Structures are given as structure tokens and as C-alpha cells.
Amino acid sequence: DAKTTQPTSMDCAEGRAANLPCNHSTISGNEYVYWYRQIHSQGPQYIIHGLKNNETNEMASLIITEDRKSSTLILPHATLRDTAVYYCIVRVGRGSTLGRLYFGRGTQLTVWP
Amino acid sequence: EAGVAQSPRYKIIEKRQSVAFWCNPISGHATLYWYQQILGQGPKLLIQFQNNGVVDDSQLPKDRFSAERLKGVDSTLKIQPAKLEDSAVYLCASSSIRATLYGYTFGSGTRLTVV
Numbered sequence: 496d497a498k499t500t501q502p503t504s505m506d507c508a509e510g511r512a513a514n515l516p517c518n519h520s521t522i523s524g525n526e527y528v529y530w531y532r533q534i535h536s537q538g539p540q541y542i543i544h545g546l547k548n549n550e551t552n553e554m555a556s557l558i559i560t561e562d563r564k565s566s567t568l569i570l571p572h573a574t575l576r577d578t579a580v581y582y583c584i585v586r587v588g589r590g591s592t593l594g595r596l597y598f599g600r601g602t603q604l605t606v607w608p
Numbered sequence: 609e610a611g612v613a614q615s616p617r618y619k620i621i622e623k624r625q626s627v628a629f630w631c632n633p634i635s636g637h638a639t640l641y642w643y644q645q646i647l648g649q650g651p652k653l654l655i656q657f658q659n660n661g662v663v664d665d666s667q668l669p670k671d672r673f674s675a676e677r678l679k680g681v682d683s684t685l686k687i688q689p690a691k692l693e694d695s696a697v698y699l700c701a702s703s704s705i706r707a708t709l710y711g712y713t714f715g716s717g718t719r720l721t722v723v
Binding site for chain 1: 648650651653699711712715716
């Protein structure tokens with residue numbers, strides 16, 4: 496059961512930063528924010544996750560607001576290969592439901608030349 | 609490491625026929641999931657295995673869908689009989705217990721078309 500709200504679509508110029516927003520106003524204290532993306536005809540791919548601190552890895556940065564009710568995924572220098580559907584997911588990090596991901600419809604990001 | 613393998617890649621069947629999908633998870637991954645993705649929607653969890661036991665199958669339409677994971681490695685998902693609304697991509701994913709917090713790895717899926 497998706498508990499996030501994302502824009503249906505966004506676009507971005509190649510080489511520019513892509514900032515993808517996500518609202519998760521009902522997030523609980525033990526729920527993590529995860530981001531996955533799905534390139535056409537492939538399975539979803541893990542990007543990054545965080546609890547309350549900002550996170551950065553080789554793919555992206557995740558900025559979580561102090562009240563944790565929203566977050567932004569940042570692709571610092573978007574390329575054409577970043578064109579995909581991006582899913583923001585809140586997920587319990589502990590307990591019997593550990594591991595389950597509930598996807599919404601995501602944001603279709605189109606990177607144009 | 610090798611990824612999650614799924615076969616077949618594509619399948620076309622007539623309604624009321626049966627079909628089976630196969631998944632080989634990443635070696636050593638104890639947890640395996642099957643998802644159904646209808647065109648234009650996000651993936652929907654059907655069933656979760658921990659080793660060879662079912663952890664959650666609450667979203668699996670048990671009147672026509674079945675899944676097993678014998679020996680806690682490979683898994684098969686079966687539909688019998690298929691309906692038109694079963695047309696979708698069926699995704700398999702796996703994770704290790706230690707790495708579960710870091711998300712899990714999906715296969716490329718099997719695209720099923722029921723005509």
C-alpha cells in the first residue's frame with residue numbers, strides 16, 4: 496500500500512540536476528525512505544535509502560526534510576540513460592515485514608538532449 | 609555476482625491455459641519475492657518466501673495462482689487457468705538477510721500476454 500505522493504512526470508535537460516520530490520506525510524518513526532528506478536523493459540533498480548539524515552552515493556543524493564514528511568532525490572548531472580520511472584517508497588526497516596516494498600506509480604523522468 | 613535470472617522472457621497464451629514462470633535468485637539469497645506489474649502501474653507484491661517457507665502470500669490470487677520454492681533456491685510461479693487480466697510483467701527479486709536493509713535485486717521479468 497503506497498504511502499507516498501509523487502508527480503506523474505518530470506523532465507530535465509541533459510547535464511543538469513534532476514530533483515525528484517516525494518511526499519510521505521504519514522511516515523512513521525521506524526520507516527525508511529527508499530528510491531528505486533525502472534528503465535523500460537527492466538526490473539526496478541535500487542538507488543538509495545535513508546532514515547532521517549541526508550545520504551549520498553555514487554548514483555544520487557537523498558535529502559530528507561527535518562520533519563521527514565518529504566524528500567527529494569537528486570541526480571546531480573542527469574544523462575539520457577537516467578530516463579526512467581522513479582519510485583519513492585516508505586518501508587519498515589525492522590520486523591516481519593522487513594523487505595517488502597509497496598510501489599506506487601512513480602515519476603516518469605525524461606532527460607532530453 | 610550474477611543477477612536474478614528469470615525465464616521465459618516473453619510468453620503468449622490463450623485464456624484458460626496454464627503457464628509457469630521460473631526464477632533463479634542470486635546465490636545465497638534467502639528471501640525471494642514475486643511481483644506483478646500491470647502496464648502503467650508500479651509492481652505489486654504477490655508473495656514473499658524466506659528460504660523455502662512462505663512469509664506472506666496475502667496478495668496472491670490463490671484460486672488461480674500458486675508458487676513454490678523447493679529447496680529454498682529456485683522458485684516457480686504458476687497461473688492456472690489464465691485470465692485476460694493476468695497480462696502483465698512478472699518480476700522476481702531476491703535479497704540476503706544481511707543486505708535486506710539495502711534493498712534487493714530484481715530480475716528483468718517475464719512479460720505475459722493472455723489473448
